[in-house]
Amino acid sequence: MKTKNFSKPFRVTDGKKFRLKDFDPRAAPGLSKEGAVEALKQGVARLSELQDKLFADNRWAVLLIFQAMDAAGKDSAIKHVMSGVNPQGCQVFSFKAPSAEELDHDFLWRTARCLPERGRIGIFNRSYYEEVLVVRVHPEFLAAQRLPDVPGDIWKMRFEDINAHERYLSRNGTVIRKFFLNVSRNEQKKRFLERLDRPEKNWKFSAGDVKERERWADYMSAYEDMIRNTATAEAPWYVVPADRKWFTRLVVAEAIIEALESLDLRYPAVDASKREELKKVRELLAGETAS
Ligand code: ATP
Numbered sequence: 188m189k190t191k192n193f194s195k196p197f198r199v200t201d202g203k204k205f206r207l208k209d210f211d212p213r214a215a216p217g218l219s220k221e222g223a224v225e226a227l228k229q230g231v232a233r234l235s236e237l238q239d240k241l242f243a244d245n246r247w248a249v250l251l252i253f254q255a256m257d258a259a260g261k262d263s264a265i266k267h268v269m270s271g272v273n274p275q276g277c278q279v280f281s282f283k284a285p286s287a288e289e290l291d292h293d294f295l296w297r298t299a300r301c302l303p304e305r306g307r308i309g310i311f312n313r314s315y316y317e318e319v320l321v322v323r324v325h326p327e328f329l330a331a332q333r334l335p336d337v338p339g340d341i342w343k344m345r346f347e348d349i350n351a352h353e354r355y356l357s358r359n360g361t362v363i364r365k366f367f368l369n370v371s372r373n374e375q376k377k378r379f380l381e382r383l384d385r386p387e388k389n390w391k392f393s394a395g396d397v398k399e400r401e402r403w404a405d406y407m408s409a410y411e412d413m414i415r416n417t418a419t420a421e422a423p424w425y426v427v428p429a430d431r432k433w434f435t436r437l438v439v440a441e442a443i444i445e446a447l448e449s450l451d452l453r454y455p456a457v458d459a460s461k462r463e464e465l466k467k468v469r470e471l472l473a474g475e476t477a478s
Pocket residue numbers: 256257258261262281282283284285312313317318321322328391393
C-alpha cells in the first residue's frame with residue numbers, strides 16, 4: 188500500500204530561495220495525532236526491515252544529522268524513530284562543547300572520527316553544524332579555536348568546506364540526511380517550564396539554555412543562512428515542524444525510509460557453489476544422530 192509521504196514538503200534540496208518564515212513549526216497537515224502514531228508504528232517496522240538489508244548489503248552508510256534549539260525534541264525523535272532498529276547496526280554520537288584536544292584540531296576532525304561504517308546508520312546529535320551556529324552566535328568560541336588569519340569570510344569558507352566534505356562522503360557511499368527540528372519560541376518556553384516543574388525532568392534543564400534563548404533571533408538567522416548554504420540534492424535538509432512531537436517523529440521516520448528506499452539495497456546473492464555447500468551442510472545436519 189502506497190501512503191502519502193509526509194516528509195516531502197519539508198525537504199530542502201536547494202537553499203537559494205530558502206526562508207525560515209515559510210515553514211510553520213506547528214504544521215501537521217492532514218493528520219490527527221492518532222493517525223500519526225499509527226503511521227509511525229508502521230514506519231518503525233519498515234525501518235527495521237530496511238536497516239537489516241542495509242547491514243547485509245554492506246555497501247552504503249547512512250549519516251543522520253540532528254540540529255535544533257534546546258528542547259526541540261532531538262533526543263525523543265531519535266529514541267522513537269530508531270526504536271525498532273537493531274542496536275548493532277546503529278551508532279549515536281552527541282557533540283557538546285569541544286574539549287581541549289578537539290580544539291587542537293580542525294573543525295571536522297571530531298565528527299570525522301565518528302562517521303558510520305558501511306552497512307550502518309550513524310546519528311549525530313548535534314554536529315559540525317554547530318560551527319556555523321553556536322560558534323557564529325558566540326564569537327568568543329571562534330576565538331578559542333586559535334585559527335590563523337586566512338583572508339575571506341569565515342562563514343562562507345565553512346559552508347564551502349562542509350559542502351565539499353558532504354559531497355566527498357556522498358560520492359564514497361555515505362547517504363546524508365539532515366534534520367533541523369523547527370520548534371517555536373513559545374513551545375520552547377512551555378517545555379522549559381515543564382522541565383522546571385517536573386522533578387524527573389529537572390536534570391534536563393540548564394540555566395545556560397535560557398541564555399541561548401535570549402539570542403533566539405541570532406540563532407534563527409544563523410539557521411536560515413546555514414540551510415541556504417548547505418541544502419543540496421545529495422545532502423538535503425529537512426525543516427521539520429517540531430511543536431507537535433508526534434508529527435516531528437513521523438516526518439523524520441519517513442525521510443529516513445525514503446532515503447533507504449532510494450538505494451538499491453539487496454541481500455548478498457548466493458552463487459551455485461555456495462548453494463551446493465549449504466545443501467551438503469543441510470544433509471549432514473539432518474542425518475546427525477541424536478545425542
Ligand atoms: P539537550 O538538548 O538535551 O539539552 P544538548 O545537546 O543541548 O542536550 P548539552 O549538554 O546542553 O547537550 O551540550 C550541548 C551544548 O554544546 C550546546 O549548547 C551546543 O551549542 C554546544 N556545542 C556543541 N558543539 C559546539 C562547538 N563546536 N562549539 C561550541 N559549543 C558547542
